Amino acid sequence: xxxxxxxxxxxxxxxxxxxxxxxxxxxxxxxxxxxxxxxxxxxxxxxxxxxxxxxxxxxxxxxxxxxxxxxxxxxxxxxxxxxxxxxxxxxxxxxxxxxxxxxxxxxxxxxxxxxxxxxxxxxxxxxxxxxxxxxxxxxxxxxxxxxxxxxxxxxxxxxxxxxxxxxxxxxxxxxxxxxxxxxxxxxxxxxxxxxxxxxxxxxxxxxxxxxxxxxxxxxxxxxxxxxxxxxxxxxxxxxxxxxxxxxxxxxxxxxxxxxxxxxxxxxxxxxxxxxxxxxxxxxxxxxxxxxxxxxxxxxxxxxxxxxxxxxxxxxxxxxxxxxxxxxxxxxxxxxxxxxxxxxxxxxxxxxxxxxxxxxxxxxxxxxxxxxxxxxxxxxxxxxxxxxxxxxxxxxxxxxxxxxxxxxxxxxxxxxxxxxxxxxxxxxxxxxxxxxxxxxxxxxxxxxxxxxxxxxxxxxxxxxxxxxxxxxxxxxxxxxxxxxxxxxxxxxxxxxxxxxxxxxxxxxxxxxxxxxxxxxxxxxxxxxxxxxxxxxxxxxxxxxxxxxxxxxxxxxxxxxxxxxxxxxxxxxxxxxxxxxxxxxxxxxxxxxxxxxxxxxxxxxxxxxxx
Amino acid sequence: xxxxxxxxxxxxxxxxxxxxxxxxxxxxxxxxxxxxxxxxxxxxxxxxxxxxxxxxxxxxxxxxxxxxxxxxxxxxxxxxxxxxxxxxxxxxxxxxxxxxxxxxxxxxxxxxxxxxxxxxxxxxxxxxxxxxxxxxxxxxxxxxxxxxxxxxxxxxxxxxxxxxxxxxxxxxxxxxxxxxxxxxxxxxxxxxxxxxxxxxxxxxxxxxxxxxxxxxxxxxxxxxxxxxxxxxxxxxxxxxxxxxxxxxxxxxxxxxxxxxxxxxxxxxxxxxxxxxxxxxxxxxxxxxxxxxxxxxxxxxxxxxxxx
Numbered sequence: 001x002x003x004x005x006x007x008x009x010x011x012x013x014x015x016x017x018x019x020x021x022x023x024x025x026x027x028x029x030x031x032x033x034x035x036x037x038x039x040x041x042x043x044x045x046x047x048x049x050x051x052x053x054x055x056x057x058x059x060x061x062x063x064x065x066x067x068x069x070x071x072x073x074x075x076x077x078x079x080x081x082x083x084x085x086x087x088x089x090x091x092x093x094x095x096x097x098x099x100x101x102x103x104x105x106x107x108x109x110x111x112x113x114x115x116x117x118x119x120x121x122x123x124x125x126x127x128x129x130x131x132x133x134x135x136x137x138x139x140x141x142x143x144x145x146x147x148x149x150x151x152x153x154x155x156x157x158x159x160x161x162x163x164x165x166x167x168x169x170x171x172x173x174x175x176x177x178x179x180x181x182x183x184x185x186x187x188x189x190x191x192x193x194x195x196x197x198x199x200x201x202x203x204x205x206x207x208x209x210x211x212x213x214x215x216x217x218x219x220x221x222x223x224x225x226x227x228x229x230x231x232x233x234x235x236x237x238x239x240x241x242x243x244x245x246x247x248x249x250x251x252x253x254x255x256x257x258x259x260x261x262x263x264x265x266x267x268x269x270x271x272x273x274x275x276x277x278x279x280x281x282x283x284x285x286x287x288x289x290x291x292x293x294x295x296x297x298x299x300x301x302x303x304x305x306x307x308x309x310x311x312x313x314x315x316x317x318x319x320x321x322x323x324x325x326x327x328x329x330x331x332x333x334x335x336x337x338x339x340x341x342x343x344x345x346x347x348x349x350x351x352x353x354x355x356x357x358x359x360x361x362x363x364x365x366x367x368x369x370x371x372x373x374x375x376x377x378x379x380x381x382x383x384x385x386x387x388x389x390x391x392x393x394x395x396x397x398x399x400x401x402x403x404x405x406x407x408x409x410x411x412x413x414x415x416x417x418x419x420x421x422x423x424x425x426x427x428x429x430x431x432x433x434x435x436x437x438x439x440x441x442x443x444x445x446x447x448x449x450x451x452x453x454x455x456x457x458x459x460x461x462x463x464x465x466x467x468x469x470x471x472x473x474x475x476x477x478x479x480x481x482x483x484x485x486x487x488x489x490x491x492x493x494x495x496x497x498x499x500x501x502x503x504x505x506x507x508x509x510x511x512x513x514x515x516x517x518x519x520x521x522x523x524x525x526x527x528x529x530x531x532x533x534x535x536x537x538x539x540x541x542x543x544x545x546x547x548x549x550x551x552x553x554x555x556x557x558x559x560x561x562x563x564x565x566x567x568x569x570x571x572x573x574x575x576x577x578x579x580x581x582x583x584x585x586x587x588x589x590x591x592x593x594x595x596x597x598x599x600x601x602x603x604x605x606x607x608x609x
Numbered sequence: 610x611x612x613x614x615x616x617x618x619x620x621x622x623x624x625x626x627x628x629x630x631x632x633x634x635x636x637x638x639x640x641x642x643x644x645x646x647x648x649x650x651x652x653x654x655x656x657x658x659x660x661x662x663x664x665x666x667x668x669x670x671x672x673x674x675x676x677x678x679x680x681x682x683x684x685x686x687x688x689x690x691x692x693x694x695x696x697x698x699x700x701x702x703x704x705x706x707x708x709x710x711x712x713x714x715x716x717x718x719x720x721x722x723x724x725x726x727x728x729x730x731x732x733x734x735x736x737x738x739x740x741x742x743x744x745x746x747x748x749x750x751x752x753x754x755x756x757x758x759x760x761x762x763x764x765x766x767x768x769x770x771x772x773x774x775x776x777x778x779x780x781x782x783x784x785x786x787x788x789x790x791x792x793x794x795x796x797x798x799x800x801x802x803x804x805x806x807x808x809x810x811x812x813x814x815x816x817x818x819x820x821x822x823x824x825x826x827x828x829x830x831x832x833x834x835x836x837x838x839x840x841x842x843x844x845x846x847x848x849x850x851x852x853x854x855x856x857x858x859x860x861x862x863x864x865x866x867x868x869x870x871x872x873x874x875x876x877x878x879x880x881x882x883x884x885x886x887x888x889x890x891x892x893x894x895x896x897x898x899x900x901x902x903x904x905x906x907x908x909x910x911x912x913x914x915x916x
Contacts, residue, residue: 313671333716334709346708346752353760353913365756365909369902372711372752376745379719383741387726387734393669457703463764467703473687473713476704480686484679488823494663501667501728501819515726515734523742527895 006067006128013201016437017063017193020281023419024185024288025056031292031412032178034405035299039176048088048176055081055182062190068117069127075113075190079106082187085179086171095174102171105164109157116150116198119143129202136203144203148210151198152217159191161251162221163561165244169228172243173236173304177295178412180236184243185288189280192250200258200273201441211259212363218255219367221248222374224531224561230381230524231532231557233517234304235294238385239287242330245374246283249345250276252371256348257442259356266444268351271451271460273438274431275344281430282337282423286329289416293323296409297389300402306385306517311394315402320390322413327386329420331379335474337423342375343468344431344458351462380524388517395511427470428452518555525557533558612700616690619699623689627833628652630840630876637880652833656826664822667728677724678824678831684717685831685838692767692838699768706765707755711748714794717831718744725816732808736815739891743800743812746898747793750786753905757783758846760912771845779911784847786904788878791839793898795832798883800894810888837872844871 008014029052036045058081061074083106087099121127123143124135136144153164160168168188172180199210225244232238253276260269296319297312298304313320329336332343349371352364394400404410423430431451439446452458457469503509525534539552632649639646648654667674691710693699705713722741725733755765757779762769793800796813805811806818817828848871889897 311669313673328716328719331715331719332712333719334705334712339712343708343712347765350756350759350765353756353909354763361760361913362906362910365753365760365913366906368756369749369752369905373745373749375712376715376741376748379715380741380745383719383722383726383737387723387737391671391673391723391727392729463759463766464762464769465702465766466706466764467766468705468709469703472701472704473709476687476690476701477683477716480683481679484682484686484827488679488827492661493823494661496822497663497665498668499665501669501730502732503730509729511729513731514729515731515738520734520738523738523891526892527742527746 006065006070008064009066009129010064011440012433012436013193013196013440014064016277016281016434017189018060020189020284021056021059021063021186023281024284024416025052025182027412027415028178028181028185028288028292029412030415031181031295031409032176034408035176035178035295037406039299044088048085048179051081051085051088052179052182055085055179055187059186059190063193066129067127068121068129068132072110072114072117076110078187078190079103079110082171082175082179082183085175085183087174088176088179089174092174098167098170098174102167105157105167109154109164112150112154112157113194116147116154119147119150129197133202141207144206148199148203148206151195152214155191155194155198156217157191158194159188159247159251160221160244161217161247162224162244163565165221165225166561166566168244169232169237169240172240172291173234177236177291177298180239180295181288181291184240184291185284188243188247189250189284192247192254192276192280195251195254196273196441200254200261201443204443205261205264206258208259208262211255211257211262212360214251214255214258215363215367218248218251219370221245221251223248223370223377226374226377226381227524227528227531230377230384230521233306235297235306235385235389236291236304238306238381239290239294242290242378242381243283243287245378246279246287246330249342249371249374250280250283252276252345252367253279253348256345256352257438259352259360261442263356265351265355266442267449267461268348268355269442270435270438270444270446270449271344271351271462272348273441274434274451275341275348277434277437278344278430279338279341282329282341282420285416285419285423286326286336286338289322289413289420290326290330292409292413292416293319293326296405296413297323297402299409300405301398303396303398306388308396309389309394309399310392310396310511310514311390311399312402313390315394315399316390316404318410319405319413322410322417323390324386325417325420327382329424331382332375333379335424335470335477336420338420340424340427340430340458340468340470342371344460345371347460347462347466351460354462377524384517384520388515388520392514393511395514395516425471425474427458427468428455431458525555531560533560615700619694620686620689622694623686623834623837624830627837628656628830630837630872631833633873634876634880634883637877638884641880641884652829656829659821659826659829660823662822664820664824667730667819669729670724670727670819673720674724674727674819675824677720677727678820678827680720681717682827682831684713685834688713688838689834692771692841694841702766702768707759707767707770708752708765710767711751711755714835715744715748717835721816721828725819728819730819732811732815732818735808736812736818739812740816742891743793743894743898746895747790747901750898750901750905751790753902753909754783754787754790754846757905757908757912760909767842771842771849776849777911778916779908780846780849782904782911783908784843786901786908787839787843787846788875789897789901789904791836791843792879792882793894793901794839795836795879797879799886799889800897802888805888840872840875843875844868 058078065071083103087095089095120132124131157164172184225241229238229241253272256272257269329338332338349364349368353361459467534557537554540548541550543549632652636649690701722737725737758770759765801812
């Protein structure tokens with residue numbers, strides 16, 4: 001073992017990830033001041049702060065350390081600390097179960113990483129990144145492929161790409177909300193860092209199928225994540241599924257970049273990576289924000305089930321506005337930040353469709369169409385999430401008695417809401433910064449490349465005259481909005497009358513007649529029934545044989561990956577464990593026989609050892 | 610200065626002509642059905658009537674309900690800035706390209722769906738749910754159309770995509786896919802029906818059920834403009850002659866007539882489809898848009914092959 005001196009990386013890529021970590025962690029920490037108060041006893045609050053600091057520091061270490069051995073240690077600390085945060089509400093059985101799934105999955109992932117690092121170590125003889133990088137360049141292609149796949153599974157587990165996403169919807173919602181925001185906003189991004197640092201930066205351009213594999217997995221993650229999110233009525237679980245979707249969108253940029261690198265298209269490679277990194281920081285901002293808002297709703301109402309909420313826009317007007325900003329950003333609505341990065345990703349697809357050769361061009365076009373579908377479904381999901389949670393009349397007394405969150409929580413949410421606007425409007429500046437990170441990752445000289453002009457207008461050079469200017473668009477929207485308002489306010493307007501919602505003249509509407517989240521998502525449940533496999537449970541509760549007193553109707557969807565992938569795998573593990581148990585029947589005679597046999601074998605083969 | 614004038618002119622043309630197109634479709638429909646029917650100017654009368662009426666706001670509704678009509682109108686108007694009427698390129702082209710247009714429309718739709726949920730009426734919820742369902746299936750087909758025309762022109766700029774490119778199989782197929790997309794986006798039969806208020810079938814009408822007076826006028830206006838934008842795009846993609854000739858006034862006249870005729874043809878097609886097809890069940894719409902998606906793929910293949 002070499003001596004463990006190690007340096008820190010301060011290249012733009014690491015600094016960018018450090019920025020992402022701080023951008024979400026600091027507002028979340030401020031938020032937790034108000035959030036933890038009254039929710040937990042003071043001893044536990046202190047513990048939570050301690051764990052938070054350990055968590056943020058370990059993530060910072062992960063993205064800056066320059067030695068694979070220390071990287072793994074930091075990675076492991078990050079996983080363990082986040083495990084303790086997931087089981088922070090250890091009184092809930094659900095938290096324990098979620099923690100169990102999380103810690104098993106994350107360690108399976110780490111095992112793959114260890115294997116990958118050891119394989120490189122076998123070539124390099126050192127864990128230092130520079131030495132490993134030199135060794136990677138001289139590795140055989142077969143070895144490179146194996147290492148790539150190990151990294152893909154290892155980091156993919158942490159990032160939550162389908163089908164390794166299984167832990168994410170359990171673990172993220174269970175943690176306290178400010179931790180959920182950091183886990184979903186930042187922690188899973190460290191896996192993206194890993195892929196960029198170790199695959200793109202360290203191993204360099206690989207065979208073209210690497211990028212394609214990543215793209216296919218990313219597209220599947222996008223769709224599966226958003227379809228499951230549509231079916232979900234637990235607001236934090238819904239957001240967790242959206243993390244699966246958005247990780248997919250981020251990986252689309254990364255995968256496109258890898259494809260372009262292998263085809264030696266430097267401009268497109270840098271541009272795609274910029275798109276991916278842009279979506280990464282955007283997702284950190286809006287997902288962090290949405291989790292904080294979900295935490296406020298949870299603290300105010302005591303429930304995460306949106307079917308029991310409603311009308312919160314009157315009770316919690318500020319939280320509602322922040323949630324609306326987050327929803328608009330994640331639904332890629334102009335001029336907020338999510339729109340810019342999805343547009344950039346679509347443009348990256350266009351570069352692929354226009355610049356590559358052969359059938360892969362059609363793949364790029366269809367990939368873009370799937371991304372468009374994803375963004376449409378995400379918008380539908382957030383109409384549901386915002387509409388059912390905040391609009392119409394309250395559906396339960398929890399929602400009726402809600403009050404606005406304390407100042408410290410609002411400050412955290414306010415900051416992140418402002419960031420969704422800033423990162424939307426300052427698109428050109430952000431892209432300029434990201435180009436440096438992408439250049440550091442891909443080792444491409446970006447000196448002669450231009451992605452914008454005027455500091456106002458994005459203009460990728462994949463085609464002729466393609467522009468996007470969010471500041472101008474925002475200005476146009478604002479001015480036209482004022483014009484519309486002026487028309488509305490023009491003289492001759494009759495007085496506005498407040499009245500009941502139209503009830504067809506029969507009887508007064510109440511919260512029970514409102515559309516629910518289940519009803520809202522029904523068309524999607526039927527259209528995607530081939531994948532969701534919905535089923536119903538009905539139960540009649542009778543007074544007597546002739547009179548049904550009440551009727552219970554539940555609708556569920558089948559968790560395909562759990563049922564057809566994880567359950568059989570678990571069954572296999574338990575089955576083999578059971579058959580191993582036959583070796584240990586508890587008979588002392590048999591154990592003496594084992595000892596004798598072992599001794600005899602050792603004697604026979606002693607020459608071999 | 611000139612470009613500012615063009616921007617204003619363009620907005621006024623959209624606002625002034627778009628209700629006429631809706632009226633035209635109704636007149637064609639009524640003629641086919643052998644009905645006497647309304648005047649072609651009826652949409653203007655409707656707007657004037659709504660404009661002078663008072664509004665009723667639901668007690669359950671929040672500020673979202675009041676803000677939504679403006680955002681819907683703004684999204685249509687911003688889209689109108691992006692799609693040039695007379696000139697080959699809109700002066701506001703720096704604002705965004707064809708892909709951005711897709712997201713600009715999504716902005717208005719998002720708020721209209723929220724406003725529909727805001728009043729607490731089941732009709733609104735039903736409309737919002739269906740609208741978001743249909744529009745999320747429209748997006749991939751639309752994206753394919755954009756990509757296939759953009760692949761031909763080498764740019765996603767609207768003027769380049771839907772301008773003076775040569776006629777090709779790809780743009781023709783893409784145009785047909787765009788017609789299907791337009792039918793879904795403009796709430797036309799067989800996807801939706803603008804003439805019904807039957808709860809089982811309405812989609813767009815269910816969302817705006819609670820609106821009255823001026824806000825309703827704004828939403829109607831936004832729908833007219835949106836429809837005109839789609840018609841223009843189809844016209845420019847299928848029959849790509851956009852730039853007015855710089856020659857004599859007679860030439861400009863001929864060009865203008867042909868331009869208007871193209872819009873008329875598309876309006877006639879829409880009207881014909883409306884009278885000859887029954888409205889589909891909601892879940893058949895997925896098949897309908899699936900067909901648009903397949904057409905989009907075909908268009909993309911043609912564009913890649915260069916035919």
